[in-house]
Amino acid sequence: MSKILLLGCGNMGGALLKAWAAKTDHIFTVADPAQLDLPGNVSRVGSVEELGEDMFDYLIIALKPQIIDEVLPAYLPRLSPSGVLSSIAAGYSAERLAAHAPGRSVIRIMPNLPAVIGKGVNGLYAHGSVSDKESREIEQLALCSGETVWVESEDMLDRLTAVAGSGPGYVFEMLRAYVEAAENLGFSEKDARNLVLGTVRGTVELALESNQSLEELRKSVTSKGGTTAAGLNALNGGEEFSALIRDTLGAAYKRAVELR
Numbered sequence: 001m002s003k004i005l006l007l008g009c010g011n012m013g014g015a016l017l018k019a020w021a022a023k024t025d026h027i028f029t030v031a032d033p034a035q036l037d038l039p040g041n042v043s044r045v046g047s048v049e050e051l052g053e054d055m056f057d058y059l060i061i062a063l064k065p066q067i068i069d070e071v072l073p074a075y076l077p078r079l080s081p082s083g084v085l086s087s088i089a090a091g092y093s094a095e096r097l098a099a100h101a102p103g104r105s106v107i108r109i110m111p112n113l114p115a116v117i118g119k120g121v122n123g124l125y126a127h128g129s130v131s132d133k134e135s136r137e138i139e140q141l142a143l144c145s146g147e148t149v150w151v152e153s154e155d156m157l158d159r160l161t162a163v164a165g166s167g168p169g170y171v172f173e174m175l176r177a178y179v180e181a182a183e184n185l186g187f188s189e190k191d192a193r194n195l196v197l198g199t200v201r202g203t204v205e206l207a208l209e210s211n212q213s214l215e216e217l218r219k220s221v222t223s224k225g226g227t228t229a230a231g232l233n234a235l236n237g238g239e240e241f242s243a244l245i246r247d248t249l250g251a252a253y254k255r256a257v258e259l260r
């Protein structure tokens with residue numbers, strides 16, 4: 001059981017905290033000036049002064065990246081000398097975190113939005129020397145909100161951010177266009193949404209349960225000269241769709257590098 005200070009508790013921090021507090025026996029304190037609807041076993045302070053003499057084993061940053069430099073220094077003395085500094089902030093490197101807390105272990109967590117329903121994918125990156133116990137404890141936390149993937153370098157975490165951290169945004173946009181196209185074919189907004197979300201959910205669940213590759217699965221629903229083949233030819237016959245997805249991830253990765 002560890003004492004964990006969560007610095008900032010907005011949309012993502014709040015979603016993760018809910019899962020962490022429900023599924024672990026750690027003692028959580030939130031530092032956030034906003035009045036928040038927190039789980040019963042979590043305490044909140046509005047400022048560092050309200051922490052009294054409390055010291056923590058983990059300090060996890062869930063602030064917007066642009067205010068970390070301003071807010072973090074006041075809270076760092078509350079991290080025990082052997083404590084771990086962790087952060088879910090996108091675009092704020094482990095190098096920069098380590099510069100705030102020389103000698104401390106630093107672990108970055110990159111969650112994504114489905115964490116809100118316990119179905120997220122979390123990228124994890126341990127910077128410098130981090131013990132097995134520290135990695136395990138952070139991984140246990142991350143597993144509360146979904147799956148975990150460890151990466152070996154900060155650069156790979158930026159790549160993972162482009163794939164999974166930003167991923168829900170791309171998927172929402174694809175779903176929006178798919179629903180709009182269904183409406184164009186004559187369905188009401190409600191029916192179009194149900195048809196599209198039901199089709200996508202069923203397809204993803206089928207793919208998760210199947211041992212076949214995605215290409216094999218696609219071929220299994222595509223008969224020569226049929227309706228699916230006609231649609232697929234319009235979607236990616238000239239490979240434009242593949243190129244677009246590659247460019248999408250490439251642009252997000254480029255931005256993550258710029259923000260380092």
Ligand SMILES: NC(=O)c1ccc[n+]([C@@H]2O[C@H](COP(=O)([O-])OP(=O)(O)OC[C@H]3O[C@@H](n4cnc5c(N)ncnc54)[C@H](OP(=O)(O)O)[C@@H]3O)[C@@H](O)[C@H]2O)c1
Nearest residue numbers: 008009010011012013031032034062063064065088089090
């Ligand atoms: N949302 C996502 O899908 C997602 C995915 C991956 C990573 N992340 C990362 O998660 C981090 C948080 O994102 P978010 O979407 O949860 O942002 P958010 O909703 O704005 O949450 C940030 C929280 O920090 C609070 N705060 C502001 N100043 C503070 C201070 N001085 N001391 C303590 N708390 C303070 C904010 O309060 P006020 O609202 O009152 O200012 C807010 O409750 C970001 O770094 C982001 O990169 C988010």
